[in-house]
Amino acid sequence: MRRIIFKTFIAILLLLLAQLWSAYQYTDQPTPAEYFQLHTPDPESLKLAAFEVLKTHCNTCHITDNPSKVFTLENMNKLAKKIHRQVFFFRRMPKGKERREKITAKEMATLKKWVDLARKK
Numbered sequence: 792m793r794r795i796i797f798k799t800f801i802a803i804l805l806l807l808l809a810q811l812w813s814a815y816q817y818t819d820q821p822t823p824a825e826y827f828q829l830h831t832p833d834p835e836s837l838k839l840a841a842f843e844v845l846k847t848h849c850n851t852c853h854i855t856d857n858p859s860k861v862f863t864l865e866n867m868n869k870l871a872k873k874i875h876r877q878v879f880f881f882r883r884m885p886k887g888k889e890r891r892e893k894i895t896a897k898e899m900a901t902l903k904k905w906v907d908l909a910r911k912k
C-alpha cells in the first residue's frame with residue numbers, strides 16, 4: 792500500500808516537472824492579456840494582426856518565390872482557405888528557415904484565430 796502511494800507521488804511530481812519544463816520552453820506564448828485579446832478580438836484588428844504576420848513571415852519569401860500569392864488586405868480573405876490548408880493542415884508553410892527560426896507561437900495563434908473566422912465566411 793505504501794509503495795503505491797509513493798509511486799503515485801513520484802508520478803505526479805514527474806508530471807509537474809514536465810509541465811514546468813514545457814512552460815519554460817515556450818516563453819513566447821501569449822501572455823494572459825494577449826490571450827484575452829485573441830479570444831475576444833474585434834474582427835478588424837484581428838485581421839490587421841494576421842496581415843502583419845503574413846507580411847513579415849510569408850510575403851518576404853512569396854514576393855520572389857511565389858509572386859502569384861503575395862498577401863494583401865484585399866486578397867487575404869479570399870485566400871483564407873488556402874492559407875489554412877498550407878499552414879495548419881499540411882503544415883507546409885511557412886517554408887524553410889522562416890518556420891524553424893522566425894515565426895513565433897504567438898504569431899501562429901494570431902494567424903489561426905483569423906483564418907478560422909475568415910474561412911468560414
Ligand code: HEC
Nearest residue numbers: 848849852853856857860873874877878884885886887889
Ligand atoms: C521560404 C519561402 C516561403 C515562405 C516563408 C512561405 N511560403 Fe508559401 N509558398 C512558397 C512557394 C515556393 C510556394 C509555391 C510552391 C509550393 O506550393 O510549394 C508557396 C505556396 C503557397 C501557397 C499556395 C499553395 C497552393 O494552394 O498552391 C499558399 C497558400 C502559401 N504558400 C501560404 C503561405 C503562408 C500563409 C506563409 C506564411 C505563414 C507562407 N506561405 C510562407 C514559399 C514560401
